[in-house]
Amino acid sequence: ETGVTQTPRHLVMGMTNKKSLKCEQHLGHNAMYWYKQSAKKPLELMFVYSLEERVENNSVPSRFSPECPNSSHLFLHLHTLQPEDSALYLCASSQDLAVNYGYTFGSGTRLTVV
Amino acid sequence: GENVEQHPSTLSVQEGDSAVIKCTYSDSASNYFPWYKQELGKGPQLIIDIRSNVGEKKDQRIAVTLNKTAKHFSLHITETQPEDSAVYFCAASLNSNYQLIWGAGTKLIIKP
Numbered sequence: 001e002t003g004v005t006q007t008p009r010h011l012v013m014g015m016t017n018k019k020s021l022k023c024e025q026h027l028g029h030n031a032m033y034w035y036k037q038s039a040k041k042p043l044e045l046m047f048v049y050s051l052e053e054r055v056e057n058n059s060v061p062s063r064f065s066p067e068c069p070n071s072s073h074l075f076l077h078l079h080t081l082q083p084e085d086s087a088l089y090l091c092a093s094s095q096d097l098a099v100n101y102g103y104t105f106g107s108g109t110r111l112t113v114v
Numbered sequence: 115g116e117n118v119e120q121h122p123s124t125l126s127v128q129e130g131d132s133a134v135i136k137c138t139y140s141d142s143a144s145n146y147f148p149w150y151k152q153e154l155g156k157g158p159q160l161i162i163d164i165r166s167n168v169g170e171k172k173d174q175r176i177a178v179t180l181n182k183t184a185k186h187f188s189l190h191i192t193e194t195q196p197e198d199s200a201v202y203f204c205a206a207s208l209n210s211n212y213q214l215i216w217g218a219g220t221k222l223i224i225k226p
Contacts, residue, residue: 031212043216048212048213090157090158097212107157
């Protein structure tokens with residue numbers, strides 16, 4: 001394990017379902033991120049949290065709702081998704097809110113919307 | 115805004131040969147350039163980075179070079195091994211920023 005744990009690893013959901021992705025880190029990092037990874041495209045930053053406060057919401061549709069209850073946990077709540085939302089969703093953490101600290105990524109949740 | 119182009123999208127090399135992946139960036143203010151490696155079923159992992167105050171950095175079999183004038187940087191892997199097979203991502207940013215601008219990735223295939 002990399003230090004960042006994501007569950008579930010795979011998720012299939014219908015367009016009317018509600019589900020949540022979970023991310024957990026025990027590295028003592030202060031910043032956490034949600035990324036969307038689609039095939040042959042650059043990683044897309046979705047949300048950024050620093051010390052449990054949302055710093056960035058990168059024009060993400062409201063059907064994605066993040067939650068950061070404490071500095072070790074990050075959730076992504078999903079509802080009424082579209083098939084084009086199918087992708088690998090990656091959680092990452094970093095020591096602090098600057099890229100030169102380096103990101104530690106989880107292994108991702110492979111989401112399929114049917 | 116910043117844009118990062120990465121080439122090639124797929125690279126196949128014979129085991130033991132060298133591999134080179136190239137990236138160009140658009141924002142001359144960028145000063146931090148990391149490379150991440152993503153193995154199958156895993157998230158990306160930082161393997162090496164370079165800041166704009168140096169032109170080259172090495173770590174065992176991998177090296178990164180930076181040409182600020184031309185706004186491009188490259189990853190060099192020598193004596194490639196099967197475990198080097200992965201997708202490699204370049205990125206660029208200001209080192210004080212929290213958002214990386216990513217390339218689209220290069221799938222490196224090491225042929226036995």
